[in-house]
Amino acid sequence: MENPESFLPLPPATFHILMAVADEDRHGYAIIQEVEQRTGGELRLSAGTLYRSIQRMLEQGLLVETQERPAPEFDDERRRYYRITGFGQQVARAEARRLTQLVKLARASGFAPGRV
Amino acid sequence: MENPESFLPLPPATFHILMAVADEDRHGYAIIQEVEQRTGGELRLSAGTLYRSIQRMLEQGLLVETQERPAPEFDDERRRYYRITGFGQQVARAEARRLTQLVKLARASGFAPGRV
DNA sequence: TGGGATATATCCACAGTGGGTATAATTAGA
DNA sequence: TCTAATTATACCCACTGTGGATATATCCCA
Numbered sequence: 001m002e003n004p005e006s007f008l009p010l011p012p013a014t015f016h017i018l019m020a021v022a023d024e025d026r027h028g029y030a031i032i033q034e035v036e037q038r039t040g041g042e043l044r045l046s047a048g049t050l051y052r053s054i055q056r057m058l059e060q061g062l063l064v065e066t067q068e069r070p071a072p073e074f075d076d077e078r079r080r081y082y083r084i085t086g087f088g089q090q091v092a093r094a095e096a097r098r099l100t101q102l103v104k105l106a107r108a109s110g111f112a113p114g115r116v
Numbered sequence: 117m118e119n120p121e122s123f124l125p126l127p128p129a130t131f132h133i134l135m136a137v138a139d140e141d142r143h144g145y146a147i148i149q150e151v152e153q154r155t156g157g158e159l160r161l162s163a164g165t166l167y168r169s170i171q172r173m174l175e176q177g178l179l180v181e182t183q184e185r186p187a188p189e190f191d192d193e194r195r196r197y198y199r200i201t202g203f204g205q206q207v208a209r210a211e212a213r214r215l216t217q218l219v220k221l222a223r224a225s226g227f228a229p230g231r232v
Numbered sequence: 233t234g235g236g237a238t239a240t241a242t243c244c245a246c247a248g249t250g251g252g253t254a255t256a257a258t259t260a261g262a
Numbered sequence: 263t264c265t266a267a268t269t270a271t272a273c274c275c276a277c278t279g280t281g282g283a284t285a286t287a288t289c290c291c292a
Contacts, residue, residue, distance in 0.1 A: 045280095078288060
């Protein structure tokens with residue numbers, strides 16, 4: 001597994017997907033809805049972006065597909081559930097650090113207010 | 117002139133260029149050096165990226181080329197100086213707001229510490 | 233049973249980027 | 263004075279990430 005920093009800057013869709021699965025495993029379609037909800041409707045991941053991002057992230061070891069499924073009465077067999085890996089968390093933290101630095105720069109340039 | 121929000125998300129190079137010319141007019145090569153310095157060497161704009169970004173930004177009205185030049189003994193006639201426009205400042209502020217929101221999301225997901 | 237929402241997947245076109253190359257003027261040094 | 267390095271702008275090619283469209287299939291409800 002490579003150095004997390006070597007993945008930076010993360011493609012925006014990738015970072016949003018990592019945040020959407022940070023707290024619990026989710027399937028593709030649920031990730032789209034979660035991202036839309038978390039961003040207040042600002043970001044709507046297209047299906048094309050989502051599934052190609054997920055495929056890449058599986059290869060990179062940021063996500064794994066889980067076998068665990070919810071109780072049959074809440075499940076849908078079409079779904080495929082994804083879980084963030086420890087490495088995925090490291091990469092997400094590295095990207096969060098980079099973005100935090102960027103906001104500091106924006107503040108120094110007078111484009112953002114003094115405190116977040 | 118369009119709505120500043122319609123330019124979001126800003127290409128990373130564009131946002132860095134806006135920050136580099138926020139405080140004073142700069143020429144192309146100086147922008148590359150300024151961005152490298154501000155990011156602590158993390159981001160090195162390639163010449164290809166820089167000049168294509170500048171061209172686009174001039175068309176979009178984010179930058180203008182200035183006629184004012186430094187005293188001849190400090191000048192270099194090959195240089196072309198760029199200045200951020202009022203609209204460029206609006207767009208930069210909008211992008212800064214978007215990034216600030218993103219860092220808040222990262223914090224809510226546990227990927228960034230509580231305060232910046 | 234029909235229709236809309238849910239779900240995954242693939243294809244195409246396009247924008248932004250890095251790296252390389254070209255060209256030229258200016259400056260520094262031998 | 264000739265040469266080499268630095269500064270500066272511009273263009274080209276290949277690659278990646280993205281949105282939008284399309285395809286296929288299932289689920290749920292009226």
